[in-house]
Amino acid sequence: MAVEQDIIAAATPIIGDRLFPDVAPAGLAGLYATFQQVGGQPLGFLESKLPSLQNGRFQITVWSHRRSKPPTTMRQLERAFVESPVLRAEAIGGLIARYEDATQQYGAQQDFSIWYQT
Numbered sequence: 001m002a003v004e005q006d007i008i009a010a011a012t013p014i015i016g017d018r019l020f021p022d023v024a025p026a027g028l029a030g031l032y033a034t035f036q037q038v039g040g041q042p043l044g045f046l047e048s049k050l051p052s053l054q055n056g057r058f059q060i061t062v063w064s065h066r067r068s069k070p071p072t073t074m075r076q077l078e079r080a081f082v083e084s085p086v087l088r089a090e091a092i093g094g095l096i097a098r099y100e101d102a103t104q105q106y107g108a109q110q111d112f113s114i115w116y117q118t
Contacts, residue, residue: 003056003087003116007035010084014076015062024063031069033062033077038111054118061098061109070108071095081112088115 004021011019011033018024018032040056060077062070074095081089089112098107 003114004035006084006086006116007058007060007081007114010080010087011060011077014080015073029065031062031064031073033060033073035060041113052118053115056114056116057092057111058114059109059111061107063100063103063105063107065105067106070106071097074108074110078110078112081114087112089113 008019015031015033018028018030020032020034022034022036024032024034035058037056038059040054060074060081062073062077064070064073078091081087082091092111092113094110096109098109099105100107
């Protein structure tokens with residue numbers, strides 16, 4: 001869970017306490033974000049000892065009822081993650097625009113490759 005805490009810590013100056021693992025609480029209003037691990041790059045090794053680093057692909061999605069907010073906030077999060085010496089994040093692709101019909105919310109989504117200690 002340490003990597004999830006590091007992701008939250010890097011995002012807090014930008015989005016406060018409104019970053020949630022997997023899903024946000026129902027009925028949440030205003031700007032918020034969710035994140036989840038959606039894969040990663042396994043390390044191959046020849047020794048019997050497991051490596052001390054793992055890689056995860058983490059997907060971050062920023063949501064709001066206003067279309068202009070998520071892309072701006074996602075770009076701020078991208079910068080924070082990439083510049084973080086703890087996360088060692090690399091953006092995988094650019095922003096993806098989203099719209100959720102059920103909640104009538106706009107989103108901006110981006111994936112990051114993050115290396116972390118096991």
